[in-house]
């Protein structure tokens with residue numbers, strides 16, 4: 170894969186953006202910061218009854234692939250929403266390239282989101298549009314580029330994911346693996362500095378999974394972007410990430426480190442996580458009455474635990 174296929178022409182990289190609503194302040198980027206995103210003691214709940222993330226602190230390094238791994242419902246997508254400024258944290262700060270995200274500042278959000286590419290869980294493509302028009306969508310929405318240039322960029326992005334030939338197809342005509350790659354081409358259409366992937370491997374067959382994983386790594390390295398992968402697929406994430414964070418319920422960090430460090434860990438909870446063992450510190454069984462009691466057997470053996 171050649172670099173030129175992935176990077177838009179210089180004119181597109183500095184494309185004439187539509188003006189954001191309201192005034193837009195300067196970007197105060199700290200010099201020499203290796204951190205693109207900082208989650209600083211963030212606590213969040215959708216309502217006051219339940220806290221989803223509690224006092225979570227994390228840093229995502231610039232130019233690297235970081236994976237946040239955790240079981241369903243532990244708050245991974247919620248974390249992406251907080252970074253995207255969809256919800257405000259109840260307490261703590263989310264800092265994007267030195268700027269504290271303020272969900273009430275629509276001009277800031279517009280500016281920051283313009284620097285962010287998002288691969289939504291299950292792709293979220295427009296099924297009645299062609300492959301080409303799906304990838305062109307953010308370019309048409311967010312820029313005033315002439316259609317001829319949009320065409321070149323779309324074909325470049327599709328080429329980067331190996332699907333230039335599929336441009337005229339309808340989304341309803343492509344396979345699940347292709348759809349994921351099209352969503353990826355759309356996520357990188359505007360040359361984002363941060364690409365966030367929500368469950369990029371979910372529902373894919375093994376080959377498509379391998380293709381998607383390799384693409385995430387390659388796109389990160391070739392474009393110089395920072396990638397954040399949220400997933401429960403351990404082997405794929407271990408294979409492509411520079412840094413892995415293991416997250417448990419409540420946004421508790423079980424462990425973090427390089428894939429090699431985590432694979433070598435002797436901590437029982439980490440081992441259960443990275444090896445996918447059904448039982449360990451995280452129990453297979455949800456807390457329940459004794460099995461004999463539930464089945465009316467009167468034998469308090471506790472064998473079902």
Ligand SMILES: Nc1ncnc2c1ncn2[C@@H]1O[C@H](COP(=O)(O)OP(=O)(O)O)[C@@H](O)[C@H]1O
Pocket residue numbers: 215221239240241242243244245246247248
């Ligand atoms: N919009 C919402 N409103 C209320 N609760 C939500 C909302 N989105 C997610 N949740 C709840 O928050 C918890 C974490 O969800 P989520 O971040 O989607 O988990 P994950 O992506 O790790 O599977 C879940 O219990 C989920 O039911």
Ligand SMILES: [Mg+2]
Pocket residue numbers: 245246247290367368
């Ligand atoms: Mg999720």
